[in-house]
Amino acid sequence: MKRKHRKKHEDHVDESWLIPYADILTLLLALFIVLFAASEVDSEKFQKISESFNNELQGGTGVLEKQAVIEPFDEPFKDTTLIPQIQQDKPAKVNEEEMSPQQDQIELRELQKKIDSYIKAKGLSPRIVTELTSKGLLFKIKEGVLYSSGSADISQQARITVIELSNFLVTDPPRNIFIEGHTDNVPTYSGVFPSNWELSAARAINFMKILLENNNLDPKKFSATGYGEYQPTTSNDTALGRAENRRVEVLISSYE
Template sequence: MAKKQKPEECKQKVAEYMLTYGDMMTLLLCFFVLLFSFSSIDAKKFEAIIQSFSGALGVLDGGTTVQDAPMLDSGLMDENTSSEVLEMQNFQKLEETIQEYLNENQLSESVTVLEEEAGLLLRFQDNILFDSGSADLKPESLEIMSYIAQLLNAEDFEDKFISIEGHTDNVPMNSPRYPSNWELSVGRSSNVVRFLVENNNMDPKRISASGYSEYHPVAPNDNPENRAKNRRVDILILKTIHYKDSSKNQ
């Protein structure tokens, strides 16, 4: 009688390295789970990271591998970076607001708004603020100075440091009240500061006055037009980082 043959058993062999690989992956998974349990997760950051992988390597559904910049910026920016971006946006809005006011009141030729690395610079030609040889503010200049003070006392700028700088041309000054251009330049910047502090409740701790006489010209003192450009008062609204740097150097 013929022996009954047993059906062949299909045995699928697994490579030995797969056992080691599987153990290693399990241990890694446990390791990252422990790390996750000990960490505090920012929901916005976690969401931004997950969405940035959308469509990458075929793991998650989606059509792009990197999320749009705004979401990544809002989720991954540290506190210092986000505050700098917000400050930059506030300065841009301030520049636009002041420029619009100047255009509406036909003051663009007398007041210039300049974006500087240190902050926002408002440059007033002297004839809009003072009479020739005088440091007393003209009555008609008080409205624009009050408007600027109102903007700088707003929440977005109430902590910003403000530097007021007086400048003259190189024509010698000699009067009983102002013996030289030094006294005139300092007197003009000081009177602007006094008006902002005493009449507009600006914190005196965040504002300073300085006079540079004829020694910081913006144009050669070789004709009446250029000398008029040099007779000016500059109001510099400092960005936070530059104010901190200048404070360290003092």
């Protein structure tokens, strides 16, 4: 009886599907690498990757070689059409250092006009006078407006005047304010003030304290000094001259 020969080899399994499968995996890998490179927005790296995959997959030129130009995002996105025009009509604030001497004098002159208008409206002329100097705007408050003879106490009516004057000292940027007390050469016989030094200093300080009740004023910009009888504006030989010398002066300093 003739024996049947066993098949030495089983039927070979068809593996042709592995080729397109491998190609798909390779293309997917290339796609992810390209997307990663594009997300980094590095045109130099993108060019190198493009050339490498074109050479490997297509033997030279291909679609990756003609990639779109990608501009690096060196600056944040700016679209002026979407930016609201905030405070377009508001003038730019001028710093103290940026203000010219001419502009400084113009501002002080305008402030002088406002103070003079107030003085006229309140009937305080000529007991309060203003003067524009090289150091700033000076206004002098003469005897009888603030204090009684030999006293540093400000009357209630005078207090209202000082509070109203404080509003003219509010400037932007703030200016230095110098307050000076002056007397005549007649010695004081008050037990409270041994000399005209103390009397003039107390008058300047009391005046300054009322000004600084205005919360819009910066105390760091203020100083008060008593000069006694030693800086007269006129002779003390007459009663009229002595009355002129008894005064409080307020200097609104220029920015220079």
